Structure formats: C-alpha cells, structure tokens
Amino acid sequence: xxxxxxxxxxxxxxxxxxxxxxWYNMFKSKPAPELTLTEKAKAAKECVRxxxxxxxxxxxxxxxxxxxxxRHDTRVYVxxxxxxxxxxxxxxxxxxxxxxxxxxxKCHDYASVQPYCWDCHIDNPKEKNDGKQ
Amino acid sequence: MNVKYxxxxxxxxxxxxxxxxxxxVAGLKVLFGIIIPYVAILIFVAGFVSRMMDWAASAxxxxxxxxxxxxxxLPWIKQNRIDNPSTKTGVIIRMLLEILCFRSLFxxxxxxxxxxxxxxxxxxxxxxxxxxxxxxxxxxxxxRHLRFFTEPIPGFVKFLEFMDGFFKIEFVDSFMQIxxxxxxxxxxxxxxxxxxxxxxRIMVPQVKYISLAADFFxxxxxxxxxxxxxxxxxxxxxDIVGIKELTMGLATLHPTIPEGISSVxxxxxFFVCSLLVYIPFSKLMHMGGIFLSPTRNMLAxxxxxxxxNPWNYPVKTHTYEEYEDEFREKMIDAGLPVDxxx
Numbered sequence: 001x002x003x004x005x006x007x008x009x010x011x012x013x014x015x016x017x018x019x020x021x022x023w024y025n026m027f028k029s030k031p032a033p034e035l036t037l038t039e040k041a042k043a044a045k046e047c048v049r050x051x052x053x054x055x056x057x058x059x060x061x062x063x064x065x066x067x068x069x070x071r072h073d074t075r076v077y078v079x080x081x082x083x084x085x086x087x088x089x090x091x092x093x094x095x096x097x098x099x100x101x102x103x104x105x106k107c108h109d110y111a112s113v114q115p116y117c118w119d120c121h122i123d124n125p126k127e128k129n130d131g132k133q
Numbered sequence: 134m135n136v137k138y139x140x141x142x143x144x145x146x147x148x149x150x151x152x153x154x155x156x157x158v159a160g161l162k163v164l165f166g167i168i169i170p171y172v173a174i175l176i177f178v179a180g181f182v183s184r185m186m187d188w189a190a191s192a193x194x195x196x197x198x199x200x201x202x203x204x205x206x207l208p209w210i211k212q213n214r215i216d217n218p219s220t221k222t223g224v225i226i227r228m229l230l231e232i233l234c235f236r237s238l239f240x241x242x243x244x245x246x247x248x249x250x251x252x253x254x255x256x257x258x259x260x261x262x263x264x265x266x267x268x269x270x271x272x273x274x275x276x277r278h279l280r281f282f283t284e285p286i287p288g289f290v291k292f293l294e295f296m297d298g299f300f301k302i303e304f305v306d307s308f309m310q311i312x313x314x315x316x317x318x319x320x321x322x323x324x325x326x327x328x329x330x331x332x333x334r335i336m337v338p339q340v341k342y343i344s345l346a347a348d349f350f351x352x353x354x355x356x357x358x359x360x361x362x363x364x365x366x367x368x369x370x371x372d373i374v375g376i377k378e379l380t381m382g383l384a385t386l387h388p389t390i391p392e393g394i395s396s397v398x399x400x401x402x403f404f405v406c407s408l409l410v411y412i413p414f415s416k417l418m419h420m421g422g423i424f425l426s427p428t429r430n431m432l433a434x435x436x437x438x439x440x441x442n443p444w445n446y447p448v449k450t451h452t453y454e455e456y457e458d459e460f461r462e463k464m465i466d467a468g469l470p471v472d473x474x475x
Contacts, residue, residue: 003189004189004190007185007186007188007189007424007425008189010421010424011181011182011185011421014421015178018178020279020282020283021279021282021283021384022384022385022386024283024287025282025283025284025381025384025385026385027385027386027387028385029381029382029385029387030284030381030385031378031381031389032374032375032377032378032391033374052393055372055374056370056371056372057370059313059314060310060313060370062313063303063305063310063312063313064305064310067305107373107374110284110374110377111280111373111374111377112280112286112290112291112294113314113373114291114294114295
C-alpha cells in the first residue's frame with residue numbers, strides 16, 4: 001500500500017478546515033464596533049461605575065442588582081464614590097442608554113453574547129409608555 | 134517529588150512568567166500578540182506536514198492488522214465485519230469508531246489477584262471516559278473560539294454556544310456571583326478531565342513508572358490554557374471586544390493591538406502558541422497519526438491475499454535455469470551434471 005496520495009488529500013482537507021477563519025473572513029478587516037452614546041449619556045460623563053469597570057463587569061453588576069431587588073427588596077445602589085442610584089435596568093440604565101441597538105447590541109453581536117435581559121424587559125420603556133398614554 | 138513532572142510543571146511556570154512579565158512589565162504586546170502567534174502557526178503547519186510526509190514515506194513491509202473477532206472464513210462461519218474487516222467499508226467503520234469513540238481505550242482491563250491465587254480481569258473504563266470527555270470538550274472549546282475569529286459569527290458556532298450553555302447555572306450571594314457571563318460546560322469538563330488524566334499519571338504507580346516529562350508537559354500546558362481561559366471569563370473579566378479586535382486582526386491578516394487588553398490574555402495566547410509549536414514535535418501528533426495506524430487501517434485478509442511491500446526494491450535475479458543456459462557447454466565440458474542437455 002503506497003498511500004501518499006490519500007495522505008496528501010487528508011492533509012489538504014485538514015488545512016482547509018484549519019484555515020476556516022482566514023477564508024471565511026476573506027481578508028477584510030473587521031474593527032471593533034464604535035459605540036454611540038446618547039446625549040444624556042454624554043452629559044452624565046460617567047456611568048454608575050468607571051467605564052473600564054462597566055465594560056468588563058456590567059453583567060455581574062446587573063445580576064447582583066436583580067438579586068438585591070427581587071430577593072432582598074434593596075433598591076438603592078451606592079457606588080464606590082458614595083453616589084446613590086436606583087437599581088433598575090429600565091429606569092436607570094435605559095434612561096441614559098436608550099439606544100439599545102447602537103449601544104448594547106453592537107458589542108453583544110460582535111462577541112456573540114445573547115443576554116436574556118430582553119426576555120422580560122422591553123427595550124425602550126419610556127417610548128412604549130409614551131405611546132400608550 | 135518526581136523529577137519528570139516537576140520538570141514539566143516548571144517549564145509551564147516558566148512559560149507563564151515569560152509571557153506575563155513580557156506583556157505586563159516589558160510591554161512586548163506586538164511580540165506576544167502578533168509575531169509569536171504567526172510564527173507558531175507557521176511552525177505548526179510546516180512541522181505537521183513534514184511529520185505526516187515522513188510517515189507517508191515509510192515502508193509498510195507487513196500486513197499487521199490487529200483483530201478482535203472472527204476473520205472472514207468459510208461461508209457458514211459468521212465473520213465479525215468491523216473488528217476483523219475484510220472490506221474497505223469495514224475498515225472505514227472501524228477507523229471511525231476508533232477516532233470518534235476510542236474503542237481501543239474501552240478495551241482497557243485491570244488485573245487483580247484475589248486471595249493470592251485467583252486472577253480476575255475487570256473492565257477499567259475511567260481512562261476511556263475521561264479521554265472521551267477531554268477530547269470532545271477540547272473540540273467544543275476550540276470550535277466555540279471561532280466567535281473570536283469570524284465576523285459575522287456562523288450559525289453553528291452560535292448553536293454550539295447555546296447547547297454548551299444549556300444549563301443556565303446561576304448562583305448569587307453576598308460573597309460570590311456565578312452565572313453571568315453564562316457558564317459553558319465544555320470548559321469545566323475539559324478542566325476536570327485533564328486534571329483526572331494528570332492525577333492518574335501521578336497516583337497510579339504503574340502509569341507513573343512509564344510516564345516521562347513529555348507525558349506531563351502537555352497536560353500541564355493544557356491545564357494552563359484552560360485555567361487562564363476560565364480565569365479570564367469568570368473571574369478577572371477582560372475587554373472581550375478589544376480581544377476580538379486583536380484576534381480578528383490575526384485572522385484577516387490585518388494585525389492590530391488594541392489598548393487595554395489584560396496581560397492574562399497574552400499568557401493564554403502564548404500558552405496556545407506553545408501548544409501549537411509543541412504538537413509537531415511530540416506525542417500530540419497522534420492527531421494525525423491515528424489515521425495512519427497500520428494495526429487499525431489495514432484489511433484483515435492476510436489468509437486470502439498476499440501482502441507485498443510496495444517499497445520492495447526491484448531485485449535483479451539470476452535463476453539456476455538462466456545460469457545453466459549461460460554455462461551449459463562449459464559445464465558439460467567439465468563433466469558437471471546439467472538438467473537440460475541441449
């Protein structure tokens with residue numbers, strides 16, 4: 001059995017699969033998405049915590065907030081600088097970041113993250129409420 | 134203390150310190166984020182091809198299939214078509230079962246002597262179970278990482294992520310928070326399985342005796358990769374969007390180093406590069422070698438067909454008949470007996 005041709009065929013198939021990211025992206029550079037901040041968010045300058053902390057840890061912060069509000073009926077969050085915030089996704093977070101598509105979704109789509117916030121919460125509570133009233 | 138595993142462990146600790154200090158203190162992010170990954174991939178590809186071609190150029194002088202069942206024989210004797218295959222289909226099924234299900238590991242038995250006299254053999258499935266868990270979890274983790282190397286992310290990666298995070302394990306208390314970002318089973322299974330494989334090599338005396346530094350090093354390295362990955366995802370948290378910008382740069386050949394990427398990421402990347410470079414020069418080549426195992430991929434038809442080594446040199450022969458034709462007259466003159474007298 002001289003199987004050189006079969007072995008070469010196997011190697012070619014392996015490297016085609018291995019190089020999937022290269023031919024799938026077609027050499028087009030895809031930079032990270034630029035976030036759009038609303039006027040209100042720009043004016044506030046800083047979120048409940050520093051930008052760096054929020055980028056990396058917002059999901060944990062929201063999880064702890066939910067636990068505190070739903071299980072312990074604590075509704076006030078005091079940040080490291082002593083500032084107080086109401087622990088609420090709809091009323092605090094979305095108050096400034098009312099542009100879910102340009103703010104939340106951009107990074108989540110880029111990093112393939114599917115948060116289940118929106119299973120219960122609506123995107124833009126204020127707009128919806130205004131419409132009903 | 135065992136020199137072999139301490140040596141391997143120290144090698145991995147050295148790799149960690151080298152990359153962490155290199156990225157954190159010396160700030161060599163271009164080296165660790167761009168140059169080393171590309172060099173590692175080139176070494177991996179070139180080394181992998183050269184090892185495989187080396188094997189492809191090796192002679193197969195004998196038919197040496199191992200069999201675990203009845204060979205194809207008389208029509209009224211039932212053949213075991215998969216364990217003793219006489220057809221190509223049988224061989225393909227046997228190879229698939231070997232590669233996907235590790236059947237030869239499943240056959241592992243453990244011998245025990247009871248009351249000093251009786252020998253008993255017991256099925257020893259833990260190596261098989263942990264090897265399966267390890268390899269499949271590693272594959273899932275690898276495919277999941279395509280989310281960093283593709284844009285838009287293909288559906289099968291998203292589906293795999295969904296299945297991997299199917300059990301939404303969550304726990305929140307004043308002292309700890311688990312569940313966001315979502316727990317992926319594969320990473321934890323991978324860590325558990327690779328730890329078991331390491332503990333097995335250290336705790337089982339017979340296995341420890343035959344284990345070399347080259348057996349421990351890949352285990353420690355893979356533990357390093359897994360722990361740094363899990364640490365980044367669940368504990369320290371990193372700027373995932375920045376990291377994807379870097380990895381996408383690598384995949385699209387437009388390398389960039391975004392600001393604010395944690396040094397742990399460079400450690401993780403350097404470990405992966407070390408593994409890639411290490412593969413062609415080590416036992417990890419079983420990735421390609423499994424396809425070339427002659428005991429598994431040859432037809433078990435040695436009684437029906439003669440195996441001729443295709444590498445046989447075309448030997449020049451000179452038979453007695455030819456010899457006699459050449460020297461007949463001289464032989465007759467000398468009075469020697471000949472077979473044919475003209």
